[in-house]
Amino acid sequence: MSTIKELNISPVGRVEGDLDVKVYMENGVVTRAHTQAAMFRGFEKIMEGKDPQSGLIVTPRICGICGGSHLYCASSALDTAWKTKLSPNALLLRAIGQATETIQSIPRWFYAIFATDLANKKFANKPLYAEVVKRFAAYVGTSFQKGVTASGRPVEVYALFGGQWPHSSYMIPGGVMCAPTLKDITRAHAIMNFFRNDWLEPVWLGCSIERYLRIKSWDDLMAWVDENESQRNSDLGLFIRASLEFGLDKFGQGVGKFLAYGTYLHKDLYNTPTVEGRNKALISSSGFFDGKNWSEFDHLKIKEHVKHSWYADVPAEHPWKEPFPTPVQSQHLADSDFNGKYSWAKAPRYDGFSAEAGPLSRVIMNANPNNLNHQIQDPLFGDIITKLGPNVFTRTLARVHEAPRLYEFINQWLSQIDLDGEFYIKPEERDGMGFGATEAARGALAHWIEIKNGVIKNYQVMAPTTWNVGPNDEQGKSGPIEAALTGIEIEDPHDPVEVGMVARSFDSCLVCTVHAHDGKTGEQLAKFKL
């Protein structure tokens, strides 16, 4: 006889609002899952009819973690609408801001949010469990405070150029506000060097950055782990070994389609910003990967659906054509009707497909054999996605894999700043349509703007979290996290740690409790920390 259960998970996530999840299970296997974003703030509507530069102040404050990424988008959207000119220095300083924010997030996310899950009692019978607990347990783990403290260093570099992190507005149409001096550049190099010597090489890699970057395939990575004690016992070495031992490579597959907008516009290739010229100017390439083939990214293929979102019904449409959302009455998770509207998130689709955004999508684009000479060419995740597929482990590995390369980029870009060059070219304000995009730490982020009569007529923000936690679309197709939860085995319904790990592998700050309900009586059986 089959056992049917429902789990209400409320809240699953924090930081970009609250995420709740409803899970239906049969014989321990999830048959259906629904994600619910539990907060609405209306930031887009606030900008209607306001100064065209409002996004520079308002949108970084959408998210305290990805504020620099929103700023990158907001300034780019205005660059394309106003047809600005950008100097090499301006492009370098924006890229440095984006990269320092992203590299900051890697240790903060890994230690404070993700790795504490590995210390869950589900894994207590595994040989590596004792070492994992010693290293990664919250607060008391030997690497916990070290990693969390190290995460504050890269954003000191952001502050040198932006004044502060979080919530600066230093990227503006036409360039950047700052005009750094020699001492800012030298101090930035020194801070990054400290970050490397304090954490990145000794604690995280157990080897030099140069050695790590020689890894080109899954076999190379496995050989790297076993090459010596230092690498095997580094935090990355331990994470890889524990993940494979604990089976993190076996669940949380998702929709198997990947979208990246790419980022880091090259200093010499985007001096005249246009929407059409963006793809070829990126250092970290954009694209769509359907599981086998890469295709070129075209933002016009994006549409947002609201059939299952708490907004007045409008047909699925591209952000330039969408109206501001009109909120309707919402429900608590327990009272939600999942055939109707059930989330504050919209459901974005690319060419009709639900697609995963995030570091895994990004590194898959880095493996595209058609990448240009100035673009990252890193075959590693092309190989990994073929051999292991998407799952909790590969998603997390992708996130942490970026740290050594970003470190190299930040130093390289700092060294390219020309202290005698221009930092800002005053633009002419005009009406028009704009599009700005980037890769926030957690994935594809874009802004669309329409300026009319000198004020904002429309402003649409689509965050990576929208791609990942979005609900069903008009055709009833699931969002990526909904799909990744479907089919997972929950070993102990009284402690469904797998649900939290899947959700966390997509996003950063998820703190979960699960209320387990018997499907028949609705009686609450237990609640658990994930």
Next chain:
Amino acid sequence: MVNILWLQGGACSGNTMSFLSAQEPTVVELVTDFGINILYHPSLALEIGEQVSDLLHDILRGSVQLDIFVYEGSVIQGPNGNGSMNNFAERPMQDWVRELSNVAGYVVAIGDCATWGGIPAVPPNPTESTGMQWHKEKKGGFLGEGFISKAGMPVINIPGCPAHPDWISQILVAISTGRIGDVLIDDLHRPKTFFTDFVQTGCTNAISFSKKIDGGFGKRGGCLFYEVGCRGPMTRASCNRILWNRQSSKTRANHPCLGCTEPGFPHHDLKKGSIFKTMKYLGFMPRELPNGASRLGYFTLTATTKALGIAQTDPDTSK
């Protein structure tokens, strides 16, 4: 041992991110060395879910003492006052906030959204957001003008978008070390120790301000007050005394002060012409003047300085 509960409403978590960047003390040191017991924090706590709602009920019942209630984010009252645009643990967050504020020793509002409503409260205020004891420039807010916490203080406002980590951690340390009596608050309920000086205090361009030398974006030196809307002379905060991320500040990085520790932020509600531009009177006089300046006096001084050629045209700088 001081018990702290930290909740987030209409928030971006920016104040939490700022707090996590703190050093001397770090968040972990606050817990281990300063006797601060964090009962719950959405990004830090291990206790979650129903453990949290049980905790909240224990606090409301009085079986767990709540010394400091820290609230980040606006209080979302929409739609139509029912608060369901922000549910937390299966209840509107606003219901938790009201009940917890009534049993807390001290109530601390962190960041502009919690203090004055912040960006979510900009018209048309789609979420009916407000601050804990202020709504923009007007006293009242969610808890009302007369609210006094159990320990006898109104809501302690730590504004800023975000608040500086030191402002947060040092007020917590002051309460936990029994020095709350030394914390004087101004008429906006801000601790005077951080919010008496103006942002201009310690600004590296202060000399250009007095010489009336204009700065601008992408340039070194010069004052941002005259052309690009810097609010440093009329914004109380210690940004240029203690610096951000131990390195810099907005104005030191040639970024105009946005006035984010004052209740009007974002000032002029983002209206056309108000962003990174100094709003002018008669086309040349700044409409808003440094605190304490009379219009006639300031006009005379500026005109005289410019007319007599006292002003240098360019600041002294070096790459």
